[in-house]
Amino acid sequence: MTGKCRIWRSMLMRWLARISRAKQRLVPRRIEERCAELILSDEQLRDVCQRLLVEINRGLNKDTNKEATVKCFPTYVRELPNGEECGKFLALDLGGTNFRVLLIDLGPHIFHMESKIFAVPQSVMLGPGTGLFDHIAECLATFMHEHMVDVSPLPLGFTFSFPCSQEGLTKARLATWTKGFKCSGVEGEDVVRLLQEAIARRGDIKIDVMAVLNDTTGTLMACAWKNQACRIGLILGTGINACYVERLENVQLWDGDYEEPNQVVINTELGAFGDNGTLEFIRTEYDRTIDQHSLNPGRQLFEKMISGMYMGEVTRLVLAQLTREGLLFDGMGPEVLFEPGQFFTKYVSEIESDKKGEYTCCRQVLEELGYEDASDEDCANVRYICEAVSRRAAHIAAAAVACLLNKMGQKHVTVAVDGSLYRFHPHFHDLMVEKIRQLINPGLTFDLMLSEDGSGRGAALVAAVAVRIGSLAAR
Ligand code: ADP
Ligand code: MG
Numbered sequence: 436m437t438g439k440c441r442i443w444r445s446m447l448m449r450w451l452a453r454i455s456r457a458k459q460r461l462v463p464r465r466i467e468e469r470c471a472e473l474i475l476s477d478e479q480l481r482d483v484c485q486r487l488l489v490e491i492n493r494g495l496n497k498d499t500n501k502e503a504t505v506k507c508f509p510t511y512v513r514e515l516p517n518g519e520e521c522g523k524f525l526a527l528d529l530g531g532t533n534f535r536v537l538l539i540d541l542g543p544h545i546f547h548m549e550s551k552i553f554a555v556p557q558s559v560m561l562g563p564g565t566g567l568f569d570h571i572a573e574c575l576a577t578f579m580h581e582h583m584v585d586v587s588p589l590p591l592g593f594t595f596s597f598p599c600s601q602e603g604l605t606k607a608r609l610a611t612w613t614k615g616f617k618c619s620g621v622e623g624e625d626v627v628r629l630l631q632e633a634i635a636r637r638g639d640i641k642i643d644v645m646a647v648l649n650d651t652t653g654t655l656m657a658c659a660w661k662n663q664a665c666r667i668g669l670i671l672g673t674g675i676n677a678c679y680v681e682r683l684e685n686v687q688l689w690d691g692d693y694e695e696p697n698q699v700v701i702n703t704e705l706g707a708f709g710d711n712g713t714l715e716f717i718r719t720e721y722d723r724t725i726d727q728h729s730l731n732p733g734r735q736l737f738e739k740m741i742s743g744m745y746m747g748e749v750t751r752l753v754l755a756q757l758t759r760e761g762l763l764f765d766g767m768g769p770e771v772l773f774e775p776g777q778f779f780t781k782y783v784s785e786i787e788s789d790k791k792g793e794y795t796c797c798r799q800v801l802e803e804l805g806y807e808d809a810s811d812e813d814c815a816n817v818r819y820i821c822e823a824v825s826r827r828a829a830h831i832a833a834a835a836v837a838c839l840l841n842k843m844g845q846k847h848v849t850v851a852v853d854g855s856l857y858r859f860h861p862h863f864h865d866l867m868v869e870k871i872r873q874l875i876n877p878g879l880t881f882d883l884m885l886s887e888d889g890s891g892r893g894a895a896l897v898a899a900v901a902v903r904i905g906s907l908a909a910r
Contacts, residue, residue, distance in 0.1 A: 461811060461812050461815035461816070462815055462816055462819045463762065463816075465762055466757060466762050466763070466816055466819060466820070467819075469756075469757055469760070469762065470753070470819070470820060470823040472719050473719065473753070473823040473824060473826075473827045474823060474826070474827070475717060475827060475830055475831070477873060477874070479716070479717060480830055480831070480833070480834045480870065480874060481834075481874060482716070483714070483717065483831055483834040483835075483838075484834045484835075484837050484838040484841070484874055485838075486708075486713045486714070487505070487705065487708055487834070487835055487838040488838050488841075488842060489713075490503065490504055490505040490705075490708055490711075490713065491505050491507055491703060491705075491838070491842065493505070494506050494507030494703070495507045495681070495685055495686055495687060495688070495701070496687050497687040497688055500687075500688055502711075504707045504708060504709070504710040504711045504713075505703055505704060505705050505707060505708050506598065506600070506610065506703075506704045506707070507686075507688075507701050507702070507703050507704070508598070508599065508600055508601055508701070508702045508704060509601060509686055509688060509689055509691075509699050509700075509701060509702075510601055510648060510649075510652050510678065510699065510700045510701065510702050511601055511603055511604040511691065511699065512604070512646070512648065512652055512656070512699065512700040512897055512900075513691075513696055513698060513699050513700075514696060514900050514904060515655075515656065515659040515663075515665070515680075515900070516656060516659055516660040516896050516899070516900055518543065518544070518660060519543065519903065520541050520660075520896065520899035520900060520902070520903050521541050521542045521543065521899075522540075522541060522590070522899065522902065523538065523539070523540050523541075523584065523589055524538075524539045524541065524589065524590050524591070524592065524895040524898045524899055524902075525537065525538055525539075525575075525579070525584070525589045525590070525591040525592075525642060525895075525898075526538075526539060526591065526592045526593070526594065526891055526892075526894035526895045526898070527571065527575065527591065527592075527593045527594060527595075527630075527894065528594045528596075528650070528653075528890045528891050528894060529555075529571065529593075529594065529595055529596065530594065530595055530596025530597050530614065530616075530649070530650065530890075531596060531650060531672065531673060531890055532672070532673055532855075533552045533553075534552070534553050534554070534555045534571070534574065535550050535551065535552050535553070535891060536550065536551055536553065536574055536575050536578040537549065537550040537551075537891045537894070537895065538550070538578070538582050538584060539891075539892065539895035541895065541896075541899055546660075546892065548891065548892065548895075549582065550891060551574075551578050551581075553574040553577075555567075555570065559618075560615060560616050560617070560618065561616075561617050561618065562618060562619070563618060563619050563620055564618040564619060564620040564621035564624070564629060565620070565629075565633070566618070567618045567621070568629045568630055568632070568633035569633050569636065569637075571630065571633065572630070572633035572634045572636070572637050572640075573637070575634070575640065575642070576637060576639055576640045579640050585639070585640050585641075587641070588641040588642055588643050589642060589643070590642075590643045590645040590898045590899070590901070590902050591642045591643060591644050591645060591894075591898060592645060592646045592647075592648065592653075592893075592894030592895050592896070592897045592898035592899075593626075593627065593630060593644060593646070593647045593648070593894060594647075594648055594649060594650055594653050594890045594891070594893065594894040595607065595609075595626050595647055595648070595649060596614075596649045596650040596651075596670075596674070596676075596890060597609055597610075597611075597612060597613055597614070597616065597649070598610040598611055598613065598704045598706075598707070599626065599647070599649070599702075601647070601702075602625075604645070604646045604647070604897075604901060605627050605644050605645065605646060605647055606625050606627055606628075606647070607625065607626055607627060607647045608623055608624060608625055608626075609621050609622050609623065609624060609626055610622070610704075611731070611734065612731075613674060613706070613731060613734070613735055613738075614673050614674055614744060615730060615744075617730060626647065627644050627647050630644065631644065645897070645898035645901040645902060646894070646897040646898050646901050648893065648894060648897050649676070649678075649702055649890075650670050650672075650676070650853065650889060650890035650893070651668045651669070651670050651676045651677060651678040651702055651889075652668060652678050652700055652702060652893060652897065653668070653889040653890045653891070653892065653893020653894050653896075653897070654668035654669070654670060654678075654851045654852070654853040654886045654889025654890070654893055655667065655668030655678055655679075655680075655700060655851050655886075655889070655893070656668075656889070656892075656893040656896040656897055656900070657851065657853075657886050657887075657888065657889040657892040657893040657896060658849065658851030658884055658886040658889070659851070660892075660896055662849050662851075662884065664847055664848060664849040665848075665849040665850075665851050665884070665886075666679060666680045666843065666845065666848045666849070666850075667679045667680075667836065667839055667840075667843075667848060667849075667850040667851065668700075668850075668851050668853075668886070668889065669832075669835075669836060669850055669851065669852045669853075669854075669857075669883075670852075670853055670854045670889075671741070671742065671743070671832060671852060671853075671854035671856040671857040671863070672742065672743055672853065672854030672855050672856060672857075673742060673743055673744045673854075674706050674735070674738050674742045674744065675705070675706050675737065675738050675741045675742045675832065675835075675854075676702070676703065676704060676705060676706050676738075677703050677705055677835060677836070677839060678700050678701060678702045678703060679700070679701055679703070679839045679842075679843060680698050680699075680700055680701075680843070681698065681699060681700075681701045681843075682697060682698055683697050683698060683699060684697070686699060686701065703839075705737060705835055706735045706737055706738030706742070707734060707735055707736070707737065707738070708736070708737035708835075709736035709737045709740075710733065710734055710735070710736050714736060714737065714740075717740075717831075718736065718740070720756075721749050721752040721753055721756075722736070722739060722740055722749065724752055725739050725745055725748055725749060725752065726739055728775060737831070737835075740827070740828065740831060741828040741831060741832055741856075742828075742854075742856065743780045743854065743855055743856040744780075745780075746780045746783060746824060746825065746828055746856065747778045747779045747780035747781070747782060747783060748775065748776060748778065749824050750778055750780075750782075750783055750820060750821055750824045750825075751772060751775075751777065751778035753820050753823070753824060754768065754772050754778065754817065754820055755768070755772045755773050757816075757820070758772060762816075763813070763816050763817070763820075764806070764809075764813055768806065769801065769804040769805050769806035770805065771804050771805060772804065777804070778804070780856065781855075781859065782800045782803075782821075783821045783824065783825050783860065784859050784860045784861060785797075785799070785800055786800055786817060786818050786821045787818065787821055787822060787825065787860070787861050787862060788861045789818070794809070794811060794814035794815070794818070797809070797814040797817055797818055798814060801813070801814070801817070825860060825862070825863065825866075826862075826866055828856075828863075829860075829862070829863050829866035829867050829870070830866065830867075830870050832867060833866070833867040833868075833869075833870035833871045833874065834870070834874060836850055836867065836871050836881075836883075837870075837871045837874035837875050840871070840875050840876075840879055840881055841874075841875055841876050841879070844876070844879070845879075846878070846879065846880065847879075847880045847881065848879075848880075848881050849881070849882050849884050850881060850882070850883045850884065851884055851886035851889065852883050852884065852885060852886060853885070853886050853887065853888070853889040853890070857885070858885060864883060867883060868883060871883075
């Protein structure tokens with residue numbers, strides 16, 4: 436081929452490639468540009484990791500804990516299950532989407548569980564604290580009568596998934612309500628005492644509260660029962676939170692004994708990361724709008740960028756804004772896009788579960804929102820925006836896990852993960868794994884393991900471990 440021919444050929448190839456790219460790229464450049472602020476570089480994510488480490492250390496340090504945003508509460512859970520726990524245990528799970536009472540039968544490699552969901556009416560969620568605890572006690576009593584375990588007192592683990600300052604395995608003061616609860620007279624109080632008082636007011640059931648914990652610790656415990664490498668618990672559901680096993684020498688606030696094992700599970704409460712302004716470099720106008728309209732403005736800013744309670748709403752705000760700017764749906768999208776709370780996080784999962792280039796689920800969602808006859812271009816744009824929001828959430832959650840893995844420095848750690856966002860979003864797991872790999876220190880390895888129903892199983896396991904240790908100590 437002559438030199439001239441070669442030049443003509445390469446020009447033709449480049450021209451054909453450009454046409455093919457233009458055909459594939461249904462998403463207009465303007466939309467990509469408007470979403471650019473949602474796409475975080477590795478450098479920004481490393482910065483998130485670094486900043487979180489600073490905040491965790493401020494939480495662990497005695498002199499800085501008071502003002503720290505990431506409180507790093509010691510849980511008083513020191514031992515993980517060893518598989519030898521056995522007996523019948525009750526558990527309460529409050530602070531997730533559902534309130535549940537559970538009865539768990541444990542033996543070597545046996546885990547039998549019965550549970551019942553009870554509604555917590557909005558009026559109770561926002562009413563006086565005594566009303567909430569009377570309601571919990573009533574549900575517990577109903578369940579115990581139904582399962583005929585109301586004769587002799589059973590050990591109970593209480594999963595209370597709100598930020599608490601713990602003063603012992605059975606003493607936890609609520610720091611602040613989150614996730615839509617706002618009962619008066621509970622903040623600053625010991626929730627175990629409030630539960631025990633409500634049970635005493637009834638007088639028809641007897642229980643031994645062995646432990647109070649949150650869903651994050653429960654998730655870690657439930658996974659550790661099967662997997663000895665498990666050292667981190669992560670929740671990606673209504674909220675986001677993580678706990679990890681820390682050496683006592685790093686926990687300045689520790690006021691317990693220093694006997695073996697020389698460790699304690701730390702409940703980081705990292706959903707509040709950013710509440711002192713440290714995440715402003717990545718927050719957007721959408722995050723600010725969500726925060727302003729929330730029940731707890733200025734609080735849980737990290738959580739509001741990630742978790743299931745907010746991710747659909749972040750997506751909706753982007754969709755609505757770009758529609759207003761005429762970049763989507765020819766400027767006239769479905770009405771409900773302009774109503775707060777009408778675009779659920781599960782829609783993001785559904786839209787992203789379509790195969791690339793297909794839009795069956797996306798069309799279904801848009802039809803559900805009252806928008807018929809969406810074009811392929813509309814669907815590609817909507818999917819692009821969903822991906823931008825969910826990828827950002829997965830990547831900053833990955834930065835948090837990488838921060839903990841780097842801090843712990845153990846060669847291999849299993850991370851137990853629970854929550855519908857992680858479980859049902861079709862790409863969350865893969866996105867997180869890929870990003871954590873890029874962010875952790877060389878030589879470290881990890882895996883992410885789904886820990887189903889940590890908040891129920893874990894509560895029983897913490898109670899069971901406490902009973903096992905108690906009975907060993909009594910020998
Ligand atoms: P909780 O954290 O309250 O115990 P879940 O783990 O079930 O409960 O998480 C509930 C959150 O998960 C809700 O905020 C909801 O928006 C979100 N969610 C529910 N289904 C899905 C889904 N298919 N994909 C992504 N998020 C979901
Ligand atoms: Mg849960």
